[in-house]
Amino acid sequence: MLKIQEIREIIKLIDHSSIEKFSFESEGTKIVLKKSSASKTVKTLVETEPTVQVEVAEVRAATVEPVEVKKEAPIAPAAVELVEDPTLHKITSPMVGTFYSASSPEVAAFVQQGDKVNTESIVCIVEAMKLFNEIEAEVTGEIVEILVKDGQLVEYGQPLFLVKTN
Incomplete structure (x- = not known):
């Protein structure tokens, strides 16, 4: 599971980019970050089994709000995955x-x-x-x-x- 400092770094990166939505899933933990450009709001969700919502502390001008969780069928992995190149x-x-x-x-x-x-x-x-x-x-x-x-x-x-x- 990601540490709170790592989540804060991700929030900062998304806050300074044009990305509107970011999802990350690993070992039963899911993080969804959504950015609303009009109100400069970053929504954060940390989900584990069973569902747990965690509010992350305020980072700069961004406010943090919990996101409603909807259980859906597992989605097949994306066709393009980041693979670390050993070279x-x-x-x-x-x-x-x-x-x-x-x-x-x-x-x-x-x-x-x-x-x-x-x-x-x-x-x-x-x-x-x-x-x-x-x-x-x-x-x-x-x-x-x-x-x-x-x-x-x-x-x-x-x-x-x-x-x-x-």
């Missing part, structure tokens, strides 16, 4: 701090999508307590996706880049 390596943040894609605003980013990296390639800087820590790729491959924006706060262990390994 993709996640470069994660080794600390809490601020992500910077370049050493200064005037210079180009260390890496961009499609760039080749090796184990010693510097991919970004994470600033923590006024110390600028260079983060290395630690693998050889190609940058497939940059998962954070320049200047964004990052958490310990948060994925920063996806690298297709050779």
